Amino acid sequence: MWSNSIFPKVAATLVGLMLGAAGAFAVSRPGTMIGRSGHIWLNQPTQIDGMTLKPGQYRIWHETTDSRNALVIHQVGDPDLALQNSDLEMVGTPVSVSCRVQALDVPARRTMVTTVPAGRGKRITRVEIKGERIALLLKASE
Numbered sequence: 001m002w003s004n005s006i007f008p009k010v011a012a013t014l015v016g017l018m019l020g021a022a023g024a025f026a027v028s029r030p031g032t033m034i035g036r037s038g039h040i041w042l043n044q045p046t047q048i049d050g051m052t053l054k055p056g057q058y059r060i061w062h063e064t065t066d067s068r069n070a071l072v073i074h075q076v077g078d079p080d081l082a083l084q085n086s087d088l089e090m091v092g093t094p095v096s097v098s099c100r101v102q103a104l105d106v107p108a109r110r111t112m113v114t115t116v117p118a119g120r121g122k123r124i125t126r127v128e129i130k131g132e133r134i135a136l137l138l139k140a141s142e
Contacts, residue, residue: 037061038111038129039076045121048073048138049097052121060111060127062136063096070096071127071136099127099136107131 038060046053048071057076062069074094108128115122127136 032064033072034062034064035132035134036129040111040113046115047118047121047123048095051095053095059090060113060129062099062101062129062132062134069099069101069136071099071138072096097138099138102135102137104128104133104135107133108135 040058040060042053042055042058044055046055053073053075058073059076060071060073063072064070072094075091077089077091108130110128111130112128113124114126115124117123125138127138129136
C-alpha cells in the first residue's frame with residue numbers, strides 16, 4: 001500500500017531535515033563541551049589567566065565555540081564546609097580561559113596539569129585530560 005505512495009519519501013526527507021537541523025544546532029551552540037572532563041587537586045594558590053584559584057578540587061574540560069578553544073575549570077566542593085556535605089557540589093562560577101590545542105600521539109593516560117612557579121604560588125601552563133588526544137596550552141606569560 002505504501003510502496004506506490006509519496007509518504008515514505010516525504011517521511012524520509014523530513015527525518016533527514018530534522019536530524020540535520022539538530023546536528024547543526026549542536027555544532028553551532030556557543031560553549032560546546034568537547035570530549036571528556038577530568039578532576040584535579042590544587043594544593044596551593046594557582047594562577048590561571050591572571051586569576052588565582054584557591055586550593056581544592058576542580059573539574060576541568062575543553063570547550064569550543066566557532067572562534068576559540070577554552071579550558072573551563074570549576075571548583076568542586078567547598079573547602080570551608082564539611083566534606084560529607086559538599087564533596088560533589090559545584091561551587092561558584094566556572095572560569096573559562098582561552099587556550100591553544102596541541103595534538104598528542106596517544107591518548108593521555110591520566111589527567112594532568114603542568115605548572116610553573118609564579119610569585120608565591122604556581123601558574124597553569126598545560127592541561128591533559130585522561131583519554132583525550134589533545135593537550136590544552138595556556139598563555140606563556142601573564
